Amino acid sequence: MYVNLLVSASIVGGLGLLFGVGLSVASKKFAVKVDERVAKVRDALPGANCGACGLTGCDAFAECLVKGECSINGCPVGGEELVNNLSQILGVKAEATVAMTARVMCSGTHQLCKQKFDYSGIEDCLAAAKLYGGPAACTYGCVGMGNCVRACPFDAIVMIDGLARIVESKCKACEKCVGACPKNIIKMVSKCSEYTVTCKSLDKGAVVRKNCNVGCIGCRKCSKVCPVNAITFNGTLAQIDPEKCINCGECMKACPTNAIKRFKCE
């Protein structure tokens, strides 16, 4: 009986050994040369496979970098440290990068922005937004069902009282949330453009005031106090030009509805 066991085990084991040796010989013979820099670059990349570089993942980006077809600034996740590492590996000069972050252009929490109705459908911004423009009285603002929170691969978005907020220290600027928001209220900005009009409402001032306590009503007080004329208006909505803005903060002090917010630059 033990002989039987031994025979069957040795047959299966022997076959496995035979094939294993055969395969290892074949893999030596048919080895494909891989540029060793690809592996090095791949190790240096963050490995989140978020696709913010526009390619399918970190592997594809590493290959593209080594071929010289992609810029070493292409990965927004790694930041300056990554660019320095890559320039060392690839011998390419690093260009200055501007740290970007996503920012929610709305301040309408449940407390501050009126609700039209109680929404009890599925937990999805797009679904909620399709129903009379969403439960919030303002049809431009945050729906608050958390599509962006689910889209964020870095846990950088939190929902506070029905409003998405981005933890900018965690944001890697992969732009996933920008695409996830059905209201298009998440914008990519430089981390150091500190003052932002957190409102997207194009409604007339009176309508905005009726619906929301923190909306931009187009009173133009901010543009009057701005020392560098960085504030322009799209109808009744103020916009701060980040190129001109000197982060002085006068507009925030002047804003009667607190629609201009400061995001501290680290």
Added chain:
Amino acid sequence: MREIIIIVLSAVLVENFVLTKFLGICPFIGVSKKINTALGMGGAVIFVMTFAAAITKIVYDLLLEPRGLDYLSTICFILVIASLVQFVEIVLKKMVPPLYKALGIYLPLITTNCAVLGAALLGIERNYSFGVTVLFGLGAGLGFTLALVLFAGVREKLEDSDIPESLKGFSISLIAAALVSVAFFGFQGLF
């Protein structure tokens, strides 16, 4: 001779592994989006099936049957198929990188393609001689390729057709697959 032709032809048409035995459905649905990749996949499967049938026959006749170890055939055959697939993968990666990329995950998945194991096991079960077993494996592979390429053609046509929103994608593919399968049942009375 006549008998051999009948065995091969019936493996291709009458007993088509995909469309009448419903083996290997995963790659049938997965790799049938384009005729080119379907042809590549078919080629890989033909290679693996033919050689798997040959090697499993040798293993069975020389090692397993004389010692009454029939019960080991499944595990040994899987071993053979897995190694063959690895071998094909290594060769393709070197020789035809575009095809290697196009096949993607479905190439290693030939390992678990039940059509390959089915061809090997059926050949043994029917007591074919060595030569006939090899031809049976080849026929099964050809049948798989035929089904895959035919269906890829259908799916390429589907791409351009006006399909109701609710049926787009896999639903219409499954319906089309059913119709192709029904068509193959027409070969049932051939021999």
